[in-house]
Amino acid sequence: MARVVMKFGGTSMAGMERIRSVAERVRREVDAGHEVAVVVSAMAGETDRLVQMCREAAPLYDPREYDVVVASGEQVTSGLLAITLQGMGVKARSYMGWQLPIRASGHVSALIETIDVSVLDRAFAAGGVAVIPGFQGVTGEGALATLGRGGSDTSAVALAVAMKADRCDIYTDVDGVYTTDPRIVPRAAKIEAITYEEMLELASVGAKVLQTRSVGLAMRFNMPLQVLSSFEDRPGTIIAGEQAVEERNMERNIITGIAHDLNEARITLAGLPDRPGAVAAIFRPLAAANINVDMIVQSVARSGQPSDLTFTVPTASLPETVAELEKIKAEAGFAEVLTDTDVVKISAVGVGMRSNAGIAAKMFDTLAERGINLLAITTSEIKVSVLIPEAYTELAVRVLHTAFGLDQERVA
Amino acid sequence: MARVVMKFGGTSMAGMERIRSVAERVRREVDAGHEVAVVVSAMAGETDRLVQMCREAAPLYDPREYDVVVASGEQVTSGLLAITLQGMGVKARSYMGWQLPIRASGHVSALIETIDVSVLDRAFAAGGVAVIPGFQGVTGEGALATLGRGGSDTSAVALAVAMKADRCDIYTDVDGVYTTDPRIVPRAAKIEAITYEEMLELASVGAKVLQTRSVGLAMRFNMPLQVLSSFEDRPGTIIAGEQAVEERNMERNIITGIAHDLNEARITLAGLPDRPGAVAAIFRPLAAANINVDMIVQSVARSGQPSDLTFTVPTASLPETVAELEKIKAEAGFAEVLTDTDVVKISAVGVGMRSNAGIAAKMFDTLAERGINLLAITTSEIKVSVLIPEAYTELAVRVLHTAFGLDQERVA
Numbered sequence: 001m002a003r004v005v006m007k008f009g010g011t012s013m014a015g016m017e018r019i020r021s022v023a024e025r026v027r028r029e030v031d032a033g034h035e036v037a038v039v040v041s042a043m044a045g046e047t048d049r050l051v052q053m054c055r056e057a058a059p060l061y062d063p064r065e066y067d068v069v070v071a072s073g074e075q076v077t078s079g080l081l082a083i084t085l086q087g088m089g090v091k092a093r094s095y096m097g098w099q100l101p102i103r104a105s106g107h108v109s110a111l112i113e114t115i116d117v118s119v120l121d122r123a124f125a126a127g128g129v130a131v132i133p134g135f136q137g138v139t140g141e142g143a144l145a146t147l148g149r150g151g152s153d154t155s156a157v158a159l160a161v162a163m164k165a166d167r168c169d170i171y172t173d174v175d176g177v178y179t180t181d182p183r184i185v186p187r188a189a190k191i192e193a194i195t196y197e198e199m200l201e202l203a204s205v206g207a208k209v210l211q212t213r214s215v216g217l218a219m220r221f222n223m224p225l226q227v228l229s230s231f232e233d234r235p236g237t238i239i240a241g242e243q244a245v246e247e248r249n250m251e252r253n254i255i256t257g258i259a260h261d262l263n264e265a266r267i268t269l270a271g272l273p274d275r276p277g278a279v280a281a282i283f284r285p286l287a288a289a290n291i292n293v294d295m296i297v298q299s300v301a302r303s304g305q306p307s308d309l310t311f312t313v314p315t316a317s318l319p320e321t322v323a324e325l326e327k328i329k330a331e332a333g334f335a336e337v338l339t340d341t342d343v344v345k346i347s348a349v350g351v352g353m354r355s356n357a358g359i360a361a362k363m364f365d366t367l368a369e370r371g372i373n374l375l376a377i378t379t380s381e382i383k384v385s386v387l388i389p390e391a392y393t394e395l396a397v398r399v400l401h402t403a404f405g406l407d408q409e410r411v412a
Numbered sequence: 413m414a415r416v417v418m419k420f421g422g423t424s425m426a427g428m429e430r431i432r433s434v435a436e437r438v439r440r441e442v443d444a445g446h447e448v449a450v451v452v453s454a455m456a457g458e459t460d461r462l463v464q465m466c467r468e469a470a471p472l473y474d475p476r477e478y479d480v481v482v483a484s485g486e487q488v489t490s491g492l493l494a495i496t497l498q499g500m501g502v503k504a505r506s507y508m509g510w511q512l513p514i515r516a517s518g519h520v521s522a523l524i525e526t527i528d529v530s531v532l533d534r535a536f537a538a539g540g541v542a543v544i545p546g547f548q549g550v551t552g553e554g555a556l557a558t559l560g561r562g563g564s565d566t567s568a569v570a571l572a573v574a575m576k577a578d579r580c581d582i583y584t585d586v587d588g589v590y591t592t593d594p595r596i597v598p599r600a601a602k603i604e605a606i607t608y609e610e611m612l613e614l615a616s617v618g619a620k621v622l623q624t625r626s627v628g629l630a631m632r633f634n635m636p637l638q639v640l641s642s643f644e645d646r647p648g649t650i651i652a653g654e655q656a657v658e659e660r661n662m663e664r665n666i667i668t669g670i671a672h673d674l675n676e677a678r679i680t681l682a683g684l685p686d687r688p689g690a691v692a693a694i695f696r697p698l699a700a701a702n703i704n705v706d707m708i709v710q711s712v713a714r715s716g717q718p719s720d721l722t723f724t725v726p727t728a729s730l731p732e733t734v735a736e737l738e739k740i741k742a743e744a745g746f747a748e749v750l751t752d753t754d755v756v757k758i759s760a761v762g763v764g765m766r767s768n769a770g771i772a773a774k775m776f777d778t779l780a781e782r783g784i785n786l787l788a789i790t791t792s793e794i795k796v797s798v799l800i801p802e803a804y805t806e807l808a809v810r811v812l813h814t815a816f817g818l819d820q821e822r823v824a
Contacts, residue, residue, distance in 0.1 A: 016468040050488065056428040057492045058499025065498070068491035068506050072484040076462065079480035080469045086477070087470025094480050098510065099554055142511055 002166040003035045003124075007134065007156035010044035011173045012230035013077045016084075022230065023084040025171070026129060030090055035124040037163060039134045039156040040081055042073025047135075047149070063107035067136075067146045071097075074133030074152070082131045092129040095119060097136040098144065102155070104137030109148030112137055112155070115162035132159060153214035161221040168218065168225050169236075170210060175229035176237035177202065177209055179406040180258040184397045189408035191256060193238040193248040198256045201349040201383045215239065242351055254352035254359065255404035258397055261345045264294065265318040266375060266387065269325070271306040271335030279309060281332050285324050291317045295345070295376040295387055309334070310376060312387060315341055343375060344393045347385040348400060360384045366403040372396055414578040415447045415536075419546065419568035422456035423585045424642035425489045428496075434642065435496040437583070438541060442502055447536040449575060451546045451568040452493055454485025459547075459561070475519035479548075479558045483509075486545030486564070494543045504541040507531060509548040510556065514567070516549030521560030524549055524567070527574035544571060565626035573633040580630070580637050581648075582622060587641035588649035589614065589621050591818040592670040596809045601820035603668060605650040605660040610668045613761040613795045627651065654763055666764035666771065667816035670809050673757045676706065677730040678787060678799065681737070683718040683747030691721060693744050697736050703729045707757070707788040707799055721746075722788060724799060727753055755787060756805045759797040760812060772796045778815040784808055 006029065008022050022038075029036050042050075050070045054061045078094040085092035097104075100119055104110035120130050134152025137145045147154055153170060160168035175190065177199065182188040194202075196219035203212045209227055218225050224244065228236025238248065246252070272278055279298065286293055296311040313321045318339060325337050353359045360377075363384050367374065372395070376387035388396055401407060418441065420434050434450075441448050454462075462482045466473045490506040497504035509516075512531055516522035532542050546564025549557045559566055565582060572580035587602065589611065594600040606614075608631035615624045621639055630637050636656065640648025650660065658664070684690055691710065698705055709722040725733045730751060737749050765771045772789075775796050779786065784807070788799040800808055813819060 016465060019469065053428060053488075053492055054495055057431065057495035060499070061495045062498050065491045065494040065506055068494070068508070069488050072487045075484045075487070076465075076481050079477045080465055082477040082480070083466055083469035083473045086474050087472070094477055096480070096556070144508070 001033045001035065003163055004029055005037050005039060005156050005160040005163065005165045005168040006171060007039040007152060007168065008041065008171045008230060009152065009173065010041040010046070012171055013040055013042070013081075014044040016080070018230075019077070019080055019084050022171075023081060023088055023090070025230070026081075026085060026092075027088055027090050030129055037120060037130040037132060037159060037165070038081060039132050039152060039159060040074060040077045041134050041152040042077055046073040046076075064143055067107050067110075067144045071133070071136040071144045071146050074135050078131045078133040085129060085131070090129055091127055092131055093123065094131045094133070095123075096133060098138035098142070100132070102132075102137035102158075104139060104145040104147065106139075107143075107145055109151075110137060110139070110145035112147065112158045115159055117159075117162045120163060150211035150213075153211040154217060157214045157217045157221075157223055157225070160223050161217070165223070168223055170214075170225060170227050171230040172209065172227060173230065174209060174227070175232055175234065176227050177239070177257070179256070179408075180397055180401050181260065184260075184394050185258075185401045185407075187407040188401065189406065191237050192235075193240060193245040194256055195242045195245050195351050196239060197242075197382050198349050198351055199239045201347065201380065202257050202259050210239075245351075252352065253350065253405055255348050255350040255406065257349050258400045258404070258406065259347045259349065260393055260397055261347070262390065262393070263315050264312045264343055264345045264387065265315045265321075266310060266312050266340040266343045267318075267321060267325070268338040268340075269309045269332075269334040269336075270338060271333075272309045273306050273333040274304055278332065281328070282309065282325070282334075285328055286313075286321060289320060289324050291321050291324070295378040295385065297376045306335075312343070312345070312376065342390040343387050344390045344396075345385050345387050346393070346396045346400065347383050348404060349383045350404075351382050353382050353384070362403065363400060366399050367396060370395060370399055413445045413447065415575055416441055417449050417451060417568050417572040417575065417577045417580040418583060419451040419564060419580065420453065420583045420642060421564065421585065422453040422458070424583055425452055425454070425493075426456040428492070430642075431489070431492055431496050434583075435493060435500055435502070437642070438493075438497060438504075439500055439502050442541055449532060449542040449544060449571060449577070450493065451544050451564060451571060452486060452489045453546050453564045454489055458485040458488075476555055479519050479522075479556045483545070483548040483556045483558050486547050490543045490545040497541060497543070502541055503539055504543055505535065506543045506545070507535075508545060510550035510554070512544070514544075514549035514570075516551060516557040516559065518551075519555075519557055521563075522549060522551070522557035524559065524570045527571055529571075529574045532575060562623035562625075565623040566629060569626045569629045569633075569635055569637070572635050573629070577635070580635055582626075582637060582639050583642040584621065584639060585642065586621060586639070587644055587646065588639055589651070589669070591668070591820075592809055592813050593672065596672075596806050597670075597813045597819075599819040600813065601818065603649050604647075605652060605657040606668055607654045607657050607763050608651060609654075609794050610761050610763055611651045613759065613792065614669050614671050622651075657763075664764065665762065665817055667760050667762035667818065669761050670812045670816070670818065671759045671761065672805055672809055673759070674802065674805070675727050676724045676755055676757045676799065677727045677733075678722060678724050678752040678755045679730075679733060679737070680750040680752075681721045681744075681746040681748075682750060683745075684721050685718050685745045686716055690744065693740070694721065694737070694746075697740055698725075698733060701732060701736050703733050703736070707790040707797065709788045718747075724755070724757070724788065754802040755799050756802045756808075757797050757799050758805070758808045758812065759795050760816060761795045762816075763794050765794050765796070774815065775812060778811050779808055782807060782811055 134155035546567035637651040
């Protein structure tokens with residue numbers, strides 16, 4: 001017997017037919033003798049619809065009342081799943097965030113503080129299944145709180161931690177995490193197991209399988225996650241600590257996956273004077289405006305001569321960034337602000353990289369061989385990212401996927 | 413300064429444009445210096461949609477989980493109205509049934525037990541408007557509970573009583589209570605004021621303006637109600653105790669209104685033996701099956717001879733009633749069960765009737781003059797009802813409306 005959290009996303013809950021198929025999956029886990037808590041999202045599109053109504057009600061809506069409105073979507077699917085399970089003879093009951101309670105602080109993107117699972121422990125002891133709306137909790141003052149878009153993944157992981165679950169299964173519309181985007185590389189392989197760190201790096205560079213925050217939480221409490229398909233019946237991808245991942249696959253590739261992220265914009269400040277504190281004077285106001293600066297390159301200049309400073313920001317932040325830079329242009333003394341959104345960040349991610357200094361070199365060589373020009377480079381302990389012109393996206397992903405030995409054997 | 417509950421139904425809350433117009437009305441009351449609590453229904457059609465999903469989830473759905481699902485409709489409109497009010501500069505906040513709390517017992521058609529208004533008192537003291545979802549409460553065990561279809565009227569009245577409100581205004585898609593159906597009698601007049609008893613009688617015979625239960629509750633606590641239009645800006649109909657109504661209109665008509673109810677079916681048991689307990693033996697099993705028998709007529713027979721027994725039941729109960737009767741046919745000894753659904757119940761309602769024994773006679777005369785055959789008759793202290801063939805519905809309503817002096821002066 002295991003304790004399991006099963007989490008189902010919006011596409012899995014979209015309509016009664018899909019809810020019935022979710023209930024079938026839950027029943028199978030129950031029949032296998034497990035103690036099961038199910039965390040559900042709102043039906044696909046429902047949260048968007050509710051958010052849109054809040055916006056129409058008032059452009060600057062009250063976060064507290066927004067939470068009252070949008071928390072309703074998961075309330076509906078929880079009740080419907082409980083009814084469906086009961087109809088199949090499974091003893092199920094829904095528990096709202098405020099009923100457990102799931103204590104959270106803040107509104108719109110609240111943080112989970114504690115989850116009281118004593119009611120659930122009693123339900124499990126009596127052979128019951130608990131259905132819990134994702135994305136929501138209750139504040140210390142007793143107000144409804146929601147966790148921010150995609151928050152149901154975080155609800156599921158937090159609940160799994162509080163319940164001391166053996167694992168947390170995230171059912172979604174993809175069947176696992178792939179070595180790269182299969183639409184670009186048909187020979188991309190599903191990854192059997194991946195470490196939290198790798199998943200975080202992949203997620204941060206465009207692999208949108210799990211909410212980053214939920215992976216971070218799972219890592220902190222060493223809660224094994226599994227990403228698997230709601231619609232197909234086969235194993236997914238395990239996300240776990242390094243040791244658990246190594247145990248499953250001792251001969252893992254040094255590189256786990258290649259990701260690409262089109263959501264980057266490049267900014268170049270031309271003619272920045274060479275004086276102490278010049279770069280800090282640029283980034284300080286950007287940080288104050290909550291603009292997330294990613295890759296930074298400063299061209300080497302002769303001492304005392306002006307140089308160019310290049311960096312990237314999320315495309316959505318570009319207009320705001322340019323506005324902030326124009327404000328300080330005179331004081332900072334640079335000549336002009338150049339922007340370029342036709343760029344892509346390509347990243348190779350792998351825990352093995354820590355002991356392989358050659359990875360970066362191999363990546364640069366592979367791209368240079370195809371005449372791909374590197375606009376910027378950034379590395380972390382387990383990731384090397386390069387910024388290249390957007391037109392080369394698919395080519396770069398494919399050649400790197402092959403170069404790092406990730407291509408799957410074709411099944412005849 | 414007065415304390416006011418304003419209740420808005422589903423058509424008044426259907427869509428953001430209408431919610432904005434509701435908010436305008438609320439603001440007007442606030443600007444007039446009143447302490448205002450607003451009770452809202454779900455958007456028109458939303459509760460039906462949620463109920464339908466519960467039915468699809470399982471034909472015999474769990475009442476507890478049904479309540480979780482359907483309570484969401486009012487949660488959404490409460491949050492949206494609070495946001496809209498804030499956008500207009502009105503200090504508003506929503507309070508769910510479980511937050512106040514509104515304690516209720518049971519599920520699907522729960523009964524309100526108590527309402528704690530201490531939070532609202534503090535909100536009013538701070539100049540705030542409270543928005544409260546109708547139709548819902550929380551059980552002693554902390555589960556969501558709903559009050560049954562149309563329950564928002566009852567929520568509003570119960571809240572008004574708990575708040576010691578000066579009045580409870582029910583905004584709806586009609587602008588008041590009329591002397592009869594204006595579609596049948598164009599000269600029907602809007603009633604300025606009507607007693608609780610009259611409203612109850614009118615509601616029970618087809619005037620579907622207010623949920624009967626809410627009127628009964630208002631009567632018990634002598635809470636003045638007003639029914640008025642959400643869409644037009646003019647006084648509605650006051651529903652209050654007899655004294656308050658008389659004060660508004662000392663020269664009221666003896667008859668307040670003429671109602672008709674097509675939802676009656678006539679059953680005749682032919683050849684019922686004349687023996688002690690014969691009639692009781694018929695009605696006992698019907699009562700056990702929760703069938704609501706209304707008008708009863710027994711034809712006078714010579715002692716010892718079989719007679720006919722005629723009574724009415726709601727049309728929806730007819731198949732079940734016939735089935736119950738067939739079961740006891742042999743034992744009860746009647747010859748056959750005759751049914752007729754082409755009948756209508758026409759009622760004249762008025763508190764003044766208590767001291768006017770001639771009302772019934774006048775009603776019978778008026779109908780007899782037009783050759784309308786009376787199939788059954790029933791009277792209460794403030795109502796005379798007759799059952800006639802359905803084809804005469806409009807004619808009977810019109811001649812009675814005129815005979816009792818209810819025709820409005822035509823405006824040139």
